[in-house]
Amino acid sequence: MDSKPPKSVVKRDPEGTRRRILEAAKSQFAKFGLAGARTDAIAQVAGTNERMLYYYFGSKELLYVAVLESMYADYAKKESELDLTRLQPREAMAALATSIWAHLWDNPEWIGLINNENLHQGRYLKSSQKLGETISPVVEVVRSILARGADAGQFRSGIDPLDFYVTLVGMGYYIASNRFTINAFTGRDYAHWSDRQKISEMHLEMLDAYLRSAT
Structure with a gap:
């Protein structure tokens, strides 16, 4: 008997599919906004179909929220993992500020998404259950540096970390x-x-002057 050729095995990669959809959606939402982005275009760029998009995310709006959550989470992870504990408080705050500013320049799609969400008056971010988890770690880094600086006599006390x-x-x-x-x-x-470097240095001097000011 002639043996039949083995059937090809299609490997399922749900996490990879979800990640590709998020990346494609990030690009489309940044370019066209929530209203202008099309789910068929997102699915095509992601190498999948609209059915899988709705399977993983439920709706275009929920996908948009998931993109925002993912970008804020990546940002918070990057900044909160900076090794600043070995730096003096003034140096640590300058390093954090420089890293945050570089992140903004290195991620223009994030800028586009933030601007778009402000047009929606933050409505979709307010619906997120995960947003607080992504902002808190970075604010805690600021809080820790401020506390170390106050204890060392380098910063004045009473500075609100969030402000x-x-x-x-x-x-x-x-x-x-x-x-x-x-x-x-x-x-x-x-x-x-x-x-950019020149104005960043000006901003660092302004921040440092405020931190050390006694009035």
């Missing part, structure tokens, strides 16, 4: 997210490394 963190991020976020309009108005493109 300081929001201020720190805002400095880098404004430059990164508005680089095109800033360039249009002023002719200066902060994507150029020398200009």
Whole structure:
């Protein structure tokens, strides 16, 4: 008897499929926003079909929330894993700030997604059950550095960690997210490394002056 050729075995990779859908959705949502992104285009880029997209995420809106959660989680993991304990408090805060600002420049899709979600007035982020888990670790890093600095007499006491963190991020976020309009108005493109480094050094000096100020 002639033996039949063995049937090909299709390996299932649910985690890989889910990850590819998230990556494809991140790109589409960053480019076109929630309203403009199409699920068929996301599925095509991910190398799967719309049925699997809905199987893993339930809806386009829930996929959008999952993308936001994933990006915030990656950001928090990166920043909270920085080895800052061996640095003096002032150096540690400067290193954290520099890392956060670099992350903003290195992830333009995140900027696009944040801007888009602000157009929705944060409605979809507010529906997330995981968002607090992604923000808290970074704020705790700031809290720890502030406490060490106050104990060492390098920082004044009573600084609110969340307020300081929001201020720190805002400095880098404004430059990164508005680089095109800033360039249009002023002719200066902060994507150029020398200009970006110069303003980052200014921001670090401003933050350090506030941390050490007794008034």
